Structures are given as structure tokens and as C-alpha cells.
Amino acid sequence: MAKKIWITAAVTGAVHTPSLSPYLPITPEEIIEDAVKAYEAGAAVVHVHARDPKTGKPISDVKVMEKIVSGIKKRCNVIICVTTGGAIGMSLADRLAPIPALKPELASLNAGSINFVLSPMASTVQKNGAKHDWEIPYLEGTYDMIFPNTFYTFENYCTTMNEYQTRPELEVYDVAMINNIAYFLNKGVLKKPPYIQFVLGILGGLPATVEHLSYMVKYAKEQIGDFFWSCAAAGRYQFPLTATALAMGGNVRVGLEDNLYLGPGVLAKSSGEQVTRIKEIAERMGFESASPDEVRDEMGLKGKDNTGF
Ligand code: KMH
Ligand code: ZN
Numbered sequence: 664m665a666k667k668i669w670i671t672a673a674v675t676g677a678v679h680t681p682s683l684s685p686y687l688p689i690t691p692e693e694i695i696e697d698a699v700k701a702y703e704a705g706a707a708v709v710h711v712h713a714r715d716p717k718t719g720k721p722i723s724d725v726k727v728m729e730k731i732v733s734g735i736k737k738r739c740n741v742i743i744c745v746t747t748g749g750a751i752g753m754s755l756a757d758r759l760a761p762i763p764a765l766k767p768e769l770a771s772l773n774a775g776s777i778n779f780v781l782s783p784m785a786s787t788v789q790k791n792g793a794k795h796d797w798e799i800p801y802l803e804g805t806y807d808m809i810f811p812n813t814f815y816t817f818e819n820y821c822t823t824m825n826e827y828q829t830r831p832e833l834e835v836y837d838v839a840m841i842n843n844i845a846y847f848l849n850k851g852v853l854k855k856p857p858y859i860q861f862v863l864g865i866l867g868g869l870p871a872t873v874e875h876l877s878y879m880v881k882y883a884k885e886q887i888g889d890f891f892w893s894c895a896a897a898g899r900y901q902f903p904l905t906a907t908a909l910a911m912g913g914n915v916r917v918g919l920e921d922n923l924y925l926g927p928g929v930l931a932k933s934s935g936e937q938v939t940r941i942k943e944i945a946e947r948m949g950f951e952s953a954s955p956d957e958v959r960d961e962m963g964l965k966g967k968d969n970t971g972f
Pocket of ligand 2 (some may be wrong): 677748
């Protein structure tokens with residue numbers, strides 16, 4: 664029986680701003696709706712961020728995050744992966760706050776610091792006309808900011824997640840972060856086998872090429888041994904690289920956090936449309952997609968009734 668593939672939908676993120684697409688979910692209700700539609704299209708996991716309902720600016724408000732995750736949980740059985748990456752410029756404490764408060768089954772843990780540069784999108788916001796005055800400074804500000812994830816942060820976030828049986832989804836943007844993961848596995852901070860999300864194509868991280876993905880997976884096998892993994896890629900690289908990941912036996916992440924388009928010049932109306940697309944590709948390759956409970960069983964997640972929401 665071929666392994667079933669796990670589809671994750673990253674529904675809103677903190678990369679894109681409202682003027683880049685009218686379909687980017689902003690309010691809790693829109694984020695919930697997009698997550699449920701992604702589940703209905705075949706996603707086993709949704710990855711969520713919170714935004715200011717009025718301005719769409721990424722925020723670290725735990726109450727808004729609670730509204731989002733409770734709303735999703737009420738409507739479907741999907742696994743919810745809460746971000747601890749938040750947005751560039753957020754404090755480390757604010758980014759971590761949803762874990763003790765909401766005790767999710769799964770949460771992102773960024774495995775190292777990088778430049779996370781979003782400024783090239785500012786010109787598109789300018790061209791489209793900025794709906795909100797925070798958008799252009801937010802994007803341009805990333806030109807001179809670091810996305811901080813020190814070893815101290817890694818250990819602090821990981822031990823906090825361990826305390827609440829929240830499984831870390833390790834976000835890896837570059838090769839050296841694989842060594843960081845090996846270090847914390849050897850230190851006994853990170854539990855085996857880890858779950859790695861290779862995120863390619865971020866300006867400041869490794870570019871999204873087949874060679875880079877295959878090298879990262881190979882290097883991780885040498886440094887870490889056994890691990891679960893998935894691949895996400897930014898923008899136009901989303902489908903080529905997630906299709907490559909499928910061919911390599913990996914899992915996949917799509918969603919409007921990573922890519923606003925369904926194809927060249929065609930905006931995706933929801934993350935669910937991208938889920939449908941990658942599911943079709945997977946099925947053409949002979950893969951079935953796993954249900955949330957099948958992913959829970961494989962990964963040993965604590966179950967949706969054991970969260971704090
Ligand atoms: N928005 C990026 C700064 C995560 O969710 O942990 C970080 C991010 C990764 O989205
Ligand atoms: Zn994210």
C-alpha cells in the first residue's frame with residue numbers, strides 16, 4: 664500500500680499584504696472559512712497566523728488566534744498548526760505566547776535565523792494601490808531586519824512545546840538549519856523523529872530548485888537519520904517543487920501564505936483551490952492523500968481533544 668501523502672494548507676501567513684490579493688483571508692471568519700475549505704478540498708493540516716481584522720496587519724494577539732483555531736475546530740477535524748514565527752519584527756515572547764495559551768497539536772518552530780526579505784513585493788502594492796498605509800513600510804522594512812531564531816529561542820520554544828505535547832513542525836529555509844536540528848536532537852531537547860518543513864524560495868533563504876530540495880533531504884538523512892518531511896515553496900515555485908517532493912516520497916504544503924496564484928497571472932480564490940490542484944497532481948502520480956486522523960496516527964499527535972481550545 665503506497666504511503667498516503669499529507670497535504671498542508673498555509674492559509675494566510677504574514678508574508679502577503681491585503682493589496683496583493685482580494686482573496687487573502689484577513690478576518691478570523693475569513694481565515695476559518697479558508698481553512699475549512701482547504702480541509703474539504705483534502706488538506707489534513709492547516710497552518711494559521713492571526714491578522715488585525717480591520718487592517719489585515721499580522722498580529723500576535725492570542726485572543727484573535729484563539730477565535731481562529733476554535734472556529735476551525737468547531738467545523739472540522741483538520742490538524743491545526745499554529746505559527747510561532749508570527750511576523751518579522753514580532754517579539755520572541757509574543758510569537759511563543761499561543762503555545763501555553765492554546766496548547767495546539769502542532770506548531771511551527773523556525774530552526775534558524777535568516778534574512779526574510781519581502782521588499783520586492785512593495786512595488787506591486789504600490790502599483791495596485793495600497794489599501795492600508797502599513798503595507799509598504801512593512802514590506803520595505805524587511806530589507807534591514809533579521810528573522811531571529813537563536814539557539815536559545817530554539818531550545819526555549821522546543822521545551823515549551825514539549826511541556827504541552829505540542830509537536831514542533833521545524834521550518835527549514837537553509838542547509839545549516841539541518842545541523843541546528845541535529846544539535847538539539849543530540850542534546851535531547853528535540854524528540855525523534857522530527858518533522859521538517861523545507862521552505863524554499865524565500866529571499867534570504869535557499870532558492871527553490873530541485874537540486875536544493877534533493878540536497879537538503881539527502882543532507883538531513885545523513886545528519887538526522889529518520890524524519891518526517893514536507894516541502895513548501897514560495898510563489899511560482901510552489902507547484903513545481905511540491906510535485907518534486909511528491910516524487911521524492913515527501914509531503915506537501917500549499918496555501919496563500921506561500922503563493923497567491925493558481926497559475927501565471929491567475930490569482931487563487933482560496934488555499935483550497937491550491938489543495939485541489941496538488942491533490943490532482945498527487946493522484947495522477949498514484950498517491951492518495953491522508954486524512955487528519957491518519958496523519959495524527961503516523962506522527963503520534965495528541966489529538967484534537969487535548970488542545971487548550
Ligand atoms: N512569516 C514568516 C516571518 C512560521 O509560520 O513559523 C515566518 C513564518 C514561518 O510564517
Ligand atoms: Zn507561517
